[in-house]
Amino acid sequence: xxxxxxxxxxQGKKTxxxxxxxxxxxxxxxxxxxxxxxxxxxxxxxxxRNIALIEADTLAYGASGRSTGKITSQHGCIYxxxxxKHGKEKARAYYDAxxxxxxxxxAIVEEHELDCGLCEKDxxxxxxxxxxxxxxxxxxxxLDELKIPYEIIREGxxxxxxxxxxxxxxxAFDPYRYCKGLAKVLKDSGVHIYEHSPxxxxxxxxxxxxxxxxxxxxxxxxTQFPLTDPMHKYAVCMSPYQSALAAYDKAEPLKDQxxxxxxxxxxxxxxxxxxxxxxxxxGFEHRSGIDTVKMMRELMHCLDLQFHQEPLCMWTxxxxxxxxxxxxxxxxxxxxxxxxxxxxxxxxxxxTAGKLLTALILKEKSIYADLFDPTRSTLFMNTKIINENLKxxxxxxxSKLMQTKQLLPEKDEACVTKLGTHPYGLYRSLDDEIYIxxxxxxxxxxxxxxxxxxxxxxxxxxxxxxNIDGTIIKAPAVSSLSCEKIHWKTFTDSGNTxx
Numbered sequence: 001x002x003x004x005x006x007x008x009x010x011q012g013k014k015t016x017x018x019x020x021x022x023x024x025x026x027x028x029x030x031x032x033x034x035x036x037x038x039x040x041x042x043x044x045x046x047x048x049r050n051i052a053l054i055e056a057d058t059l060a061y062g063a064s065g066r067s068t069g070k071i072t073s074q075h076g077c078i079y080x081x082x083x084x085k086h087g088k089e090k091a092r093a094y095y096d097a098x099x100x101x102x103x104x105x106x107a108i109v110e111e112h113e114l115d116c117g118l119c120e121k122d123x124x125x126x127x128x129x130x131x132x133x134x135x136x137x138x139x140x141x142x143l144d145e146l147k148i149p150y151e152i153i154r155e156g157x158x159x160x161x162x163x164x165x166x167x168x169x170x171x172a173f174d175p176y177r178y179c180k181g182l183a184k185v186l187k188d189s190g191v192h193i194y195e196h197s198p199x200x201x202x203x204x205x206x207x208x209x210x211x212x213x214x215x216x217x218x219x220x221x222x223t224q225f226p227l228t229d230p231m232h233k234y235a236v237c238m239s240p241y242q243s244a245l246a247a248y249d250k251a252e253p254l255k256d257q258x259x260x261x262x263x264x265x266x267x268x269x270x271x272x273x274x275x276x277x278x279x280x281x282x283g284f285e286h287r288s289g290i291d292t293v294k295m296m297r298e299l300m301h302c303l304d305l306q307f308h309q310e311p312l313c314m315w316t317x318x319x320x321x322x323x324x325x326x327x328x329x330x331x332x333x334x335x336x337x338x339x340x341x342x343x344x345x346x347x348x349x350x351x352t353a354g355k356l357l358t359a360l361i362l363k364e365k366s367i368y369a370d371l372f373d374p375t376r377s378t379l380f381m382n383t384k385i386i387n388e389n390l391k392x393x394x395x396x397x398x399s400k401l402m403q404t405k406q407l408l409p410e411k412d413e414a415c416v417t418k419l420g421t422h423p424y425g426l427y428r429s430l431d432d433e434i435y436i437x438x439x440x441x442x443x444x445x446x447x448x449x450x451x452x453x454x455x456x457x458x459x460x461x462x463x464x465x466x467n468i469d470g471t472i473i474k475a476p477a478v479s480s481l482s483c484e485k486i487h488w489k490t491f492t493d494s495g496n497t498x499x
Contacts, residue, residue, distance in 0.1 A: 004454070006066040006315045007247035007278065008176035015059045015180055017187075020197040020209050026052040028361060029207060029216035031199050034064030035175070035346055036339050037222030038182045039354025040361075042108065045189040047362055052216075053191060054209055056198035060179035062474070063224065063346055066317035068245065068267055068280055070257050071105055071171040072123040073098035075345045077135050077261055080142040081325050085378060092146045093371050094326065101348035102171055104355065109173075114181035117271065118173040124153060124256045126164030132261050136163045158256075172257055172269060175347060200478050202228040205335065220357050221338035222350075224320055225463070225476040228336065232444060234328065235476070237379045238320040238341045240288035240463025243267075246311035251279035259283070278312075285344070288318055288463040316454065318463060318474065319344045324379050329353045329372035330360065337361065338374070414450040414468075423447050425457055427468040432488035437470040443477040457481070 028048050030037045033055030041053050055061075073095050082091035109118045127136050143150050143165070153164035187193055194209075201208035206215050221227055226234055245267075257269035265283040272278075322328060322341035327349050329339045337360050339353035352368065359366040370376075409415045414427040416439065423439040425448065437457060439448045446461040456473060457466040465474040470481030 004315070005313070006176070006245070006317075007280070007313055008069070008174050009061065009065050010313055011273075012174070012176050012180065014061075015183060015195065017055075017059070017183075017193045017195040020054060020194040020212055020214070023213045024052060024192075025215040026050045026192070027217050028052075029054070029214055029219045030222060031207070031219065031227065032222030032224075033059040033179075033183070033193070033195070034062055034222065034224075035060070035179060035350035036064075036342075036353045036357075037220065038179055038186065039351050040220050040222060040357045041186050041191050041354075042182060043355055043358040044361060045186060045191055047358075051191045052194065052214060053186070054194045054197040054199060054207075054214070056196070056472075058195050059183050059193070060176050063317050063319050063342075064179055064350065065176040066245070066315055067175050067347060068257070068269055068282075069172050069175045069271065069347070070121075070123065070267075070269060070345075071102050071118075071173060071347050072167060072257070072345075073102065073348065074123040074125055074165070074167040074170065074259075075343065076125055076259055076265075077139040078325060079146060079148065080135075080138040083142045083145065085324055086326070088146060090326075090371050091142070092148070093368060095146065095148055097352045097368050097371070098345075098348040101351040101355075104351055105173070105178075105347070106171065108182065108185075109178070112181065112185050114178060114185075116173045116175075116178035116181055117273075118171060118178075119272070121170055121172045121269070122256045123167045123170040124158075124161070124164050124258045126153065126158075126161045126258060126260055128160055128162055128260060128262050130162065133163045135261050136165060139165060166256065170257070172271065173347075174271065198472070198478070199227060216335075218335045218361055219337070220361070221332065221336065222353070222357075223338075223340075223475050224318075224342075225340055226332050226338045227475055227478055229332070229476075234340065234374070235444065235462055237323045238328070239323075240318055241285050241321050241344065242288045242316050242318045243283060243285045243344065244314065244316045245280055245282035246314040248279040248281070248309060248311050249276050251277045253277050254279075282314075288458060288460070288465075318465075319346060320463070322379065324376075326376075326379075327353060327372055328374040328379070329356050330369070330374045332374070340374075412455070413452065414455075416450070425450060427455070428488060429468070434486050434488055435468045435470070436484045436486070437466070437468075437481040438483075439481075441477055442479045442481070448481075 027050040030041055030053040151166040155162050197209045199207045206213050251270050254270045260266045267283045268281050270277050270279050320341040321343050328341050332338045337357050342349035356366050356368055409428040411430050425437045425439045427435045441459040441464050443464050446459050448457040451458045464477035466481050470483035472480045
């Protein structure tokens with residue numbers, strides 16, 4: 001039932017922009033074709049003459065096209081955490097930045113008449129259990145101190161809600177159609193867009209793409225993770241997390257959109273199409289590369305109990321979570337800027353990032369520059385980063401000590417074997433082709449795990465992902481795995497050895 005594509009991508013027609021096939025040069029190069037990259041190009045297009053945007057896959061095929069489509073400044077119980085970690089001024093600034101992002105998305109949709117189903121929808125964060133009411137109460141206290149308006153939802157007012165907080169005048173849309181519409185505006189404005197054009201190497205003011213060079217004066221990395229970070233500075237302050245979603249048809253429209261603070265986290269909203277109302281449900285976040293099968297089983301069990309019908313499709317999305325709850329938006333090195341760790345709220349945080357990156361490129365002041373500064377001390381000096389890096393270290397060590405299966409895989413399954421001490425992954429396709437890949441992640445050397453739900457090789461340390469044939473799906477790795485393909489009969493006749 002799990003699809004590689006979200007309901008948004010499945011129902012929409014994929015974009016078909018040209019592939020970079022020659023050397024090129026530009027004033028500003030934007031790497032990444034999701035909301036952040038597209039928004040950056042949008043606000044730069046009238047100020048910068050020559051802009052190029054490259055995307056490794058197709059536009060919005062990653063996290064931007066796989067989200068719930070919520071457009072909100074209510075990000076779970078974030079404000080009590082921000083108030084405690086960063087103080088009143090910065091916590092309130094985060095709210096203001098996201099409210100401005102909501103207004104910016106509305107303005108773009110209205111000005112260009114983008115067909116993306118944008119509608120107003122209130123947002124609700126809630127708990128179902130008594131144990132979590134304190135978390136909701138703490139959030140209310142923080143909102144009061146920050147003078148952020150909200151409504152209280154008490155037990156009995158909404159089904160399954162013991163205590164909740166409602167933000168009024170929020171919004172929702174189809175994120176994939178929004179990105180496609182935004183891309184058309186950019187193309188009509190003269191922005192050069194290239195799909196299937198991954199950045200595989202970085203040189204001084206030059207990027208290697210499809211064996212061609214793109215030279216640039218300034219570059220934006222809108223790739224969720226900074227692809228060129230030789231000291232691995234930011235690998236220690238962000239952690240990759242996956243969430244799962246399912247879509248159902250013939251649903252009763254919901255006035256609000258919901259997210260719970262219970263464990264596992266649950267998210268819910270409806271979306272109107274021309275002929276029907278779709279329901280999106282999911283959550284069940286987990287650290288990437290770990291327990292994907294367990295997460296999907298929990299999700300399917302919960303949804304079966306609640307909705308009693310087969311979903312139209314199910315999919316997962318991955319994002320990075322920062323150690324201090326704030327995105328990282330700023331300068332990476334000379335003439336290179338980046339945005340990362342949208343903490344699973346990329347529709348507004350990605351829009352904020354696009355606007356802030358534009359200001360940085362144009363050398364303009366922004367009241368949000370210090371708030372999201374990637375060199376801030378709170379990002380590297382806190383207990384959360386220690387705990388997260390202990391998890392990463394544990395996964396690195398565990399991956400090196402992982403037990404290998406000497407049995408050969410069944411069809412549509414995989415196993416791990418070793419040549420000497422070096423691990424290799426064997427996947428057997430339904431038509432009996434064996435794909436043998438090197439399991440050492442080219443990013444920082446972790447050993448990859450097989451994701452039996454999505455049939456991918458995933459890095460448990462930093463979130464890189466690869467197809468069964470070794471081709472890269474997701475950064476921070478920028479190169480694919482070496483792969484050998486051999487037919488099952490040939491492989492077994494040769495004595496099951498890797499050469």
